[in-house]
Amino acid sequence: MHKRVVFRNRVLPYLLVAPQMIITLVFFIWPAGQMLVQSMLLQDAFGLSTRFVWFENFGRLFADPYYLHTFRVTAIFSAATAGLALGAGLLFAVMADRVVRGGVGYTTLLMAPYAIAPVVAGVLWLFMFDPTVGIVAHMLRGLGYTWNHQLNGAQALVLVILAAAWKQISYNFLFFLAGLQAIPKAVIEAAAIDGAGPGRRFWRIVFPLLSPTTFFLVVVNLVYAFFDTFGIIHAVTGGGPAKATETLVYRVFNDGFIGLDFGGSAAQSAVLMAIVIGLTVVQFRYIERRVVY
Amino acid sequence: MVERRPLWTFATHAVLGGGLLVVGFPLYVTLVASTHTAQELLGHFPLWFGSHVIENYARVLSAGGRGAGSAPVLRMLVNSLVMAVTVAVGKVGISILSAYAIVYFRFPFRMTCFWTIFLTLMLPVEVRIMPTFKVVADLGLLNTYAGLSVPLIASATATFLFRQFFLTVPDELTEAARIDGAGALRFFWSILAPLSRTNIAALLVILFIFGWNQYLWPLMVTTDETMSTVVMGIKRVVPTGDAAAEWNLVMAMVMLALVPPVAIVVLMQRWFIKGLIETEK
Numbered sequence: 001m002h003k004r005v006v007f008r009n010r011v012l013p014y015l016l017v018a019p020q021m022i023i024t025l026v027f028f029i030w031p032a033g034q035m036l037v038q039s040m041l042l043q044d045a046f047g048l049s050t051r052f053v054w055f056e057n058f059g060r061l062f063a064d065p066y067y068l069h070t071f072r073v074t075a076i077f078s079a080a081t082a083g084l085a086l087g088a089g090l091l092f093a094v095m096a097d098r099v100v101r102g103g104v105g106y107t108t109l110l111m112a113p114y115a116i117a118p119v120v121a122g123v124l125w126l127f128m129f130d131p132t133v134g135i136v137a138h139m140l141r142g143l144g145y146t147w148n149h150q151l152n153g154a155q156a157l158v159l160v161i162l163a164a165a166w167k168q169i170s171y172n173f174l175f176f177l178a179g180l181q182a183i184p185k186a187v188i189e190a191a192a193i194d195g196a197g198p199g200r201r202f203w204r205i206v207f208p209l210l211s212p213t214t215f216f217l218v219v220v221n222l223v224y225a226f227f228d229t230f231g232i233i234h235a236v237t238g239g240g241p242a243k244a245t246e247t248l249v250y251r252v253f254n255d256g257f258i259g260l261d262f263g264g265s266a267a268q269s270a271v272l273m274a275i276v277i278g279l280t281v282v283q284f285r286y287i288e289r290r291v292v293y
Numbered sequence: 294m295v296e297r298r299p300l301w302t303f304a305t306h307a308v309l310g311g312g313l314l315v316v317g318f319p320l321y322v323t324l325v326a327s328t329h330t331a332q333e334l335l336g337h338f339p340l341w342f343g344s345h346v347i348e349n350y351a352r353v354l355s356a357g358g359r360g361a362g363s364a365p366v367l368r369m370l371v372n373s374l375v376m377a378v379t380v381a382v383g384k385v386g387i388s389i390l391s392a393y394a395i396v397y398f399r400f401p402f403r404m405t406c407f408w409t410i411f412l413t414l415m416l417p418v419e420v421r422i423m424p425t426f427k428v429v430a431d432l433g434l435l436n437t438y439a440g441l442s443v444p445l446i447a448s449a450t451a452t453f454l455f456r457q458f459f460l461t462v463p464d465e466l467t468e469a470a471r472i473d474g475a476g477a478l479r480f481f482w483s484i485l486a487p488l489s490r491t492n493i494a495a496l497l498v499i500l501f502i503f504g505w506n507q508y509l510w511p512l513m514v515t516t517d518e519t520m521s522t523v524v525m526g527i528k529r530v531v532p533t534g535d536a537a538a539e540w541n542l543v544m545a546m547v548m549l550a551l552v553p554p555v556a557i558v559v560l561m562q563r564w565f566i567k568g569l570i571e572t573e574k
Contacts (some may be wrong), residue, residue: 019387
């Protein structure tokens with residue numbers, strides 16, 4: 001869709017887009033190009049000479065068993081985080097939608113975690129599960145279960161998943177609630193008159209009508225779990241113990257910024273970029289179909 | 294609700310109560326912990342507030358979350374505020390201008406600009422960590438407010454939001470303004486900007502939270518502790534396994550880091566929900 005009425009000016013439009021374009025080119029496009037070039041360069045151990053090696057960095061990366069392990073950790077972490085956050089968000093939204101009085105109070109409180117930074121959410125959960133002072137770790141010990149995420153990799157993974165999912169519940173809750181409120185009441189009333197109980201109405205009518213929201217949220221939650229949770233892992237476990245919680249983004253940061261392996265880090269960045277592009281394309285293809293201009 | 298079933302109503306409130314517990318309990322524990330001494334937190338965890346509120350918070354604000362050597366949290370809060378406000382205002386400012394140019398003008402490379410802005414969606418900081426750091430370092434922006442905020446200002450989502458909105462503004466309005474002799478800038482300032490007020494407010498709320506909660510970016514561009522933001526400063530005080538950790542001070546710092554954005558979300562609920570739902574459309 002375009003405007004029928006436009007202004008004529010040779011210079012002004014360029015001045016208007018200039019700030020956005022300059023920042024985009026300097027801090028986004030140029031570094032991304034650099035990253036792609038770098039991913040095909042190999043530096044010797046002393047940083048004296050650099051060779052162009054085509055896709056050797058990528059070959060090295062995918063031959064590295066640790067990298068494949070990182071992929072697996074990321075997959076488990078993202079699937080569990082998205083699943084938990086979506087499930088809880090949907091449950092609370094369906095309940096809040098049923099409430100006649102007091103719904104606003106619940107909504108206000110349930111959306112608070114949205115505003116909390118991932119790293120802060122991580123520290124909240126770290127504190128509750130701290131083996132020495134944590135209140136939940138104490139309770140678990142009372143039940144005869146030893147909790148120590150500093151030694152046990154599986155427990156560390158559970159801890160970061162809980163923190164990441166907890167923060168995302170609000171977001172899913174708000175979107176599911178908006179989706180539920182957009183479903184015409186007449187449809188649900190008609191089903192009720194036909195004798196369908198609440199459970200049947202939900203699975204046969206509400207859930208299918210909610211599927212665009214659900215699909216959108218699955219993509220958003222995966223992007224969140226992939227990228228935005230870096231702070232949680234960096235502050236809570238540092239990728240440990242023994243790389244049990246090392247995700248793709250954490251490793252890019254660690255290899256590049258701490259390990260100074262530029263070629264390898266750039267190749268990993270390129271792999272990440274492919275993942276983001278894939279997810280964005282999926283998201284926009286689907287949105288194109290839904291939004292009518 | 295379609296029918297009246299007391300049992301279901303009870304179950305509904307029970308589930309929502311459980312939800313509030315899940316969301317609220319970690320926050321409650323943090324608040325309680327920040328009012329005790331470090332010794333009181335060892336052994337049995339206290340379930341009610343202690344009496345060291347002022348002492349703990351004053352110490353954190355003036356001397357930092359962990360003993361001597363770390364920067365005062367007050368300074369970090371100021372840094373966070375400056376960064377969040379600059380990011381929010383900057384993003385809204387440059388996005389509304391570029392959306393205006395793209396919608397209301399025909400010029401060569403118009404679509405090139407549009408797609409270049411679109412590309413930023415696919416290039417989060419995490420994907421270009423090293424080269425972006427190098428650009429910022431080469432420009433001499435490490436440990437400055439400009440380095441903290443300017444690179445985050447480019448925004449595809451805000452530009453799209455304004456573009457969508459401008460496309461719904463009727464052409465008759467533009468024609469009327471032109472007949473009355475208004476130029477492009479006059480039309481923007483006197484008609485389009487006031488019409489966009491609610492969108493601007495909603496975006497400012499969302500983007501303030503976005504800016505305040507940044508972690509990886511400040512971690513990269515600040516090495517000087519007096520320039521760090523409160524959210525990333527938390528990483529420096531998180532205890533790493535030693536028993537003598539001063540959790541009470543850490544939790545006080547955590548409270549200070551999470552109260553401003555949470556307060557904004559709760560107090561500006563209407564703008565927040567509008568901003569959240571609209572930016573994702």
